[in-house]
Amino acid sequence: MAIKVIPQRCPQNHPCPSVRVCPVGALTQVGHNAPQVDEEKCIDCGRCPRSCPMGALQKA
Ligand code: SF4
Numbered sequence: 001m002a003i004k005v006i007p008q009r010c011p012q013n014h015p016c017p018s019v020r021v022c023p024v025g026a027l028t029q030v031g032h033n034a035p036q037v038d039e040e041k042c043i044d045c046g047r048c049p050r051s052c053p054m055g056a057l058q059k060a
Helices: 017-021 047-051
Strands: 003-005 057-059
Touching: 017 047, 047 057
Parallel strands: none
Antiparallel strands: 003 057
């Protein structure tokens, strides 16, 4: 499995809270843009989909 970012669901107007919950630093954000997932680093822990209230991060 992998994490899919759905930019249309992200208001892109705030620091992404999910970046802080990722235990391996797989999520990055440039400015207030929607975050990006480094598939090489992601261990599929499932924390970021739960931490995004907008549902912008989903298990693919
Ligand atoms: S599933 Fe876990 S490891 Fe992967 S990007 Fe989300 S928080 Fe990071």
